Amino acid sequence: MPLTSEIIEIVLLSLFVSGTATVLAGLAGVPLGTFLALGRFRGRGLAMRLTYTLMGLPPVLAGVVVFLILSASGPLGRLHLLFTPAAMVIAQTLLVLPIVTGLTSVTVAGKDREIRETALALGATPRQAATKVLVEARLGITGALAAGLGRAIGEVGAVMLVGGNIAGFTRVMTTAIVLETRKGDYTLGLWLGLILLVVAFLVNSVFAGLQGAGETR
């Protein structure tokens, strides 16, 4: 494997797939987690337990489910998404969504009573109070997104199954590490692993910077 352009391509695809999955999971998971934390509805306890259970969803299982849905005989087979980056995004979104939802609900619930009641006592409507809770919980929500991205960028089972590890098309860092290791090129596998960690560190530094900016206010 050429150590320049191909690796850069792999790194960029990894960031694209995992970043897109995290954004999509954030768009759905933050409101969902907020609803779980603040909502008072029947079945809320069950929904929370289900979310926490899915936070540990094995990537391979998510990959199999998405594979079956997107395969030619599956319900969405006509979309021809299997073995494309889009399929990898879908699989990783499934993995990240419960993490963002669960951690958001925990962080919002932790802020809920005291922030919500303070806001209400100062004249907020319930909607304004819920918005305030969300604003005050933004550091925790940033952490939830960081944890979700970490989960996405480091998993291999799902992207391998639905992406197929096709060179120049669906090969990401984790699948490349598996491939090089299987070929016996442990050195390259380790180098790729190191690059993966550096990329994850840089991304988390951005999140930490965002959290730090909020913390000092």
Next chain:
Amino acid sequence: MRAATRNPGDVLEAAAAPAMALACVGLRKEYAGRAALDLDRLDVPGRETLAVVGPSGAGKSTLLRLIALLERPDSGELRFGLSAAGPISAEAAGGSTATGAPVDPWGNGWGEAGRVTLRRQMGFVTQKTVMFTGTVAENVAYGLGLRGVPADEVRRRVGEALETVGLEHAAGWPARFLSGGEAQRVALARALIGRPSIILLDEATANLDPANVGIIERIITGQRQRGTTIIMVTHNLGQARRLADRVLFLWEGRTEYLGPAVGFFSGSGVPRARAFVAGELVY
């Protein structure tokens, strides 16, 4: 620590108080099957300062939370008559009927909009001060922002409110890094900036040093002189003696004594109240 530099009455103008600020009738609240509060009747006239005292778990904070409309009573009624122009009608506060009579915010025809209107006429300060992220000025301005007050007026009133509590120099400080006393004064400014008709204080000076207690008591006194109705929960009997017109002594959620502060502290109350004042009540 700076002392308050202005009389609160100079800047935080309250509405003229009505004859009856609020009444609690048969108010009852249970937690886990245990009655935290079971109040027969409590009438609080406008302009009164009422101290609510009693041992821990007597229902003092529950009473304040119910009055602040943060919780719904299991039974009984709250009737408000806060407005300067007379009792708030259900229609004005978002309810479906306009009776002109004092309103029960949990009664039929009342929605959350009506309760929000009532909450905006009260100021609530608790022992555990919650500061939002942002500056001191942003914290104080929060309530005005909710009410859609123009930015120029918000700036002016924030400045006045901070001057009132002696923290005009702290407007740009991050609110979450204030000392306990400073945070409590900011919380007071934040509650008062909406010009409430009723101020609810739940152990607002607990755990503060004497200097900060003194500053806050001066602010409360200023509000009292302006005719704002004040209901304060306190474990500080000296403070209750200094500030209150009447005392409500709660015991296991029920009224044990309700009458003039002078009578409560002079020992003319019921035996349990006398024992409480003397520090001899075992609970």
